[in-house]
Amino acid sequence: MRADSIAILGAGSWGTALALAAQRNGHKVTLWGHDAAHMAAMAASRRNQRYLPDTELPPGLALTADLDRAVADADLLLLVVPSHAFKRTLQRLKPLLRDPAAPIAWATKGLDADSGELLHHSVAAELSPSTPMAVLSGPTFAREVAAGLPTAITLAASDPAYAERLTRLFHGTGFRVYTSTDMIGVQLGGAVKNVLAIAAGISDGLGFGANSRAALITRGLAEMMRLGLALGGQRETLMGLSGVGDLVLTCTDNQSRNRRLGIALGSGQALPAALADIGQEVEGVAAAREVHRLAGRHGVEMPIAEQVYHVLHQGMAPLDAVHNLLRREPKAEHAD
Numbered sequence: 229m230r231a232d233s234i235a236i237l238g239a240g241s242w243g244t245a246l247a248l249a250a251q252r253n254g255h256k257v258t259l260w261g262h263d264a265a266h267m268a269a270m271a272a273s274r275r276n277q278r279y280l281p282d283t284e285l286p287p288g289l290a291l292t293a294d295l296d297r298a299v300a301d302a303d304l305l306l307l308v309v310p311s312h313a314f315k316r317t318l319q320r321l322k323p324l325l326r327d328p329a330a331p332i333a334w335a336t337k338g339l340d341a342d343s344g345e346l347l348h349h350s351v352a353a354e355l356s357p358s359t360p361m362a363v364l365s366g367p368t369f370a371r372e373v374a375a376g377l378p379t380a381i382t383l384a385a386s387d388p389a390y391a392e393r394l395t396r397l398f399h400g401t402g403f404r405v406y407t408s409t410d411m412i413g414v415q416l417g418g419a420v421k422n423v424l425a426i427a428a429g430i431s432d433g434l435g436f437g438a439n440s441r442a443a444l445i446t447r448g449l450a451e452m453m454r455l456g457l458a459l460g461g462q463r464e465t466l467m468g469l470s471g472v473g474d475l476v477l478t479c480t481d482n483q484s485r486n487r488r489l490g491i492a493l494g495s496g497q498a499l500p501a502a503l504a505d506i507g508q509e510v511e512g513v514a515a516a517r518e519v520h521r522l523a524g525r526h527g528v529e530m531p532i533a534e535q536v537y538h539v540l541h542q543g544m545a546p547l548d549a550v551h552n553l554l555r556r557e558p559k560a561e562h563a564d
């Protein structure tokens with residue numbers, strides 16, 4: 229069978245790592261980035277020095293800052309831009325699509341910056357509600373995927389043939405792809421876990437112990453579950469790789485930028501300085517605001533995510549946020 233050609237749109241750490249994963253499977257991969265100077269530097273050094281410096285880029289991996297060229301050469305398109313650039317990238321893409329019904333996949337974790345909705349709503353609004361869609365999400369640090377370390381991910385797609393094609397692209401010995409039909413649950417888990425990883429980081433930065441972290445992960449999962457079910461996601465999805473799997477990963481390992489932001493805030497660093505030190509996307513900052521809106525709209529109680537929102541967007545001191553959580557009345561563990 230002919231190898232697929234794929235354009236990966238977004239040349240940060242995750243776009244680059246996914247390009248390497250598809251390339252290892254023998255596919256024709258083009259990686260597009262919006263910054264011509266960055267793409268030229270990558271082409272010259274055969275490394276993504278800024279976002280994934282440890283991994284050499286194989287000679288066959290095409291690099292471009294020309295979106296038209298990237299799209300023209302591709303059978304499949306995968307967006308891996310940050311959520312704040314998601315809608316704008318779709319708008320840039322639309323006039324370039326040879327087939328207006330072309331399928332779209334994304335590995336972005338976050339919510340639409342204007343509406344606070346899951347990203348499939350943006351695809352439906354900017355392209356078409358009948359566009360075949362797929363989302364990749366799970367416990368997948370870019371650096372480990374780039375290094376070929378064993379990783380598992382969930383792929384949720386709107387139609388089985390599309391799911392099969394994408395699975396064939398990425399599934400390999402070091403990268404297991406599990407399919408799902410639950411687009412809502414998979415996207416929701418990826419957005420909410422970033423907010424909860426900031427909470428776990430804050431707790432560790434304040435010097436609280438392993439008990440606090442485990443409590444935050446477990447009660448955070450209950451919050452993710454409540455919002456996920458309210459939006460129409462499935463419990464099994466949230467108990468899977470893209471839910472609890474990614475939640476545990478990002479709450480417990482310092483490769484997570486969201487967790488590192490929380491640690492910095494809990495240690496007393498101010499938000500702008502902490503973000504500048506990290507120097508990469510920290511999706512949980514925007515997600516805290518959007519999850520706050522979404523939870524409000526659906527009447528879902530999310531006390532941990534709510535306190536993270538107050539710390540990031542209302543100037544609350546991390547210690548006050550923790551006290552707010554601890555002062556809550558006792559309740560049954562499974563009352564929700």
Ligand SMILES: NC(=O)C1=CN([C@@H]2O[C@H](COP(=O)(O)OP(=O)(O)OC[C@H]3O[C@@H](n4cnc5c(N)ncnc54)[C@H](OP(=O)(O)O)[C@@H]3O)[C@@H](O)[C@H]2O)C=CC1
Nearest residue numbers: 239240241242262263279309310313336337369370508509
């Ligand atoms: N890194 C990881 O381990 C994982 C990340 N993800 C998700 O992948 C998405 C991308 O994050 P990640 O690659 O990690 O981020 P990085 O911080 O590593 O890189 C961000 C990339 O996005 C580019 N970018 C910024 N604005 C735009 C824009 N308007 N149009 C096009 N590109 C833009 C940046 O370019 P510039 O340098 O010019 O700003 C940079 O190349 C996020 O939603 C993240 O949650 C998911 C799983 C794992």
Ligand SMILES: O=C(CO)COP(=O)(O)O
Nearest residue numbers: 366367368369484485486
């Ligand atoms: O989503 C990720 C791993 O699955 C990456 O997490 P951070 O964005 O917190 O670094």
